[in-house]
Amino acid sequence: MPAWEQRKFGDCFEFLKSNTLSRAGLNDENGTARNVHYGDILIKFGDCLDGERSDLPFITDDTVLPKFAGSILREGDVIFADTAEDEAAGKCVELRKLPKEPTISGLHTIPARPRFFFGTGYLGHYLNSDAYHRQLLPLMQGIKVISVSKAALQDTQVRFPGLSEQAAIGAALSEIDNLITLHQRKRLSIRQRSPVWS
Template identity: 95%
Template sequence: MTEQAKVPAIRFAGFTDPWEQRKLGDCFEFLKSNTLSRAGLNGENGTARNVHYGDILIKFGDCLDDERSDLPFITDDTVLPKYAGSILREGDVIFADTAEDETAGKCVELRKLPKEPTISGLHTIPARPRFPFGTGYLGHYLNSDAYHRQLLPLMQGIKVISVSKAALQDTQVRFPGLSEQSAIGAALNEIDSLITLHQRKYDKLVIFKKTMLEKMFPKDGESVPEIRFAGFTDPWEQRKL
């Protein structure tokens, strides 16, 4: 996006208005997060769910769809009442404020939350938009280089790098009109779906190749493999390397 025009180099047809720019602190209100470690969570049951910073950094993409997320439960049922005013909603975003590298500040936009109340966990900064944004826009934008490079000079630490809430508040957020936001979010969500589809195909091919490697070469003490191409019947030769 150029500074003069305040518009991106590529846009969907029909959109010509300049983008708006505001401080993040003017666009979001911050919610409370808990300090529960993995030891305080479980994958079986509970009255509330938890979003852990490690999952934001490693497991989740730009947008969190609970159908694929497996959010852990909070083991202690007395925790939830303390965060009654910070129960997460669809459209909220959560930053991971700590990482071992410059991925600190990675963000996830919440979509399709589970039926149980969900709260933000250890080393996270949950934020709620003060006005509507298009579905998927914030998750993709706040993880883009266009936004994330603002965080690099604000990061502190050596072995563990962190970004503070105060630092986030002063960063600049850029966005077009709501309909263009929605178009951008939908397009990037579709690309994510394609990536997931091809990733599944890749995973299956890796397993298939591993199986073939086990069956297409003779095992110790045998002269032929378990699986051969049609038409080949001669025993394999064996020599010292």
């Protein structure tokens, strides 16, 4: 079995631009582009994002998209939430499937594009693992609001096996995530049907 490779983040990824739109600049109805908001990365999304099913909000102002022509997201890109109220700063999501509309990264995010191919699902799970996230902890700044910078990410180390093993790891962990989600939905459904006793 080939050894795992270890390389600097900056050797593996290039950074893309993100917009500075607050929730007020987004809507759930329509628009020419979609937006990935840092709050959704922290709370709503798991390690991997299927944008076709995740109801990404639309950008209300149609003049925003042309400014980000070189930073339209594609499958395999990763997005970090650079700010949080705790050590969740640095949580990441790997983009799996995207909606038909162009999608760009939003406020308080750091979007990054791999410089070479990774197995589907591997990055989302690895970049959220304790092994990787522990590297970010000493690099975080702030007291009430904690943040991680591009410069901090740049020097972290990324470890990965060969492509087939990456794909196998990504598939196995995604299957576990799906089972957990399924059980959570079942529990919620049972609780909603159960009478509340006072």
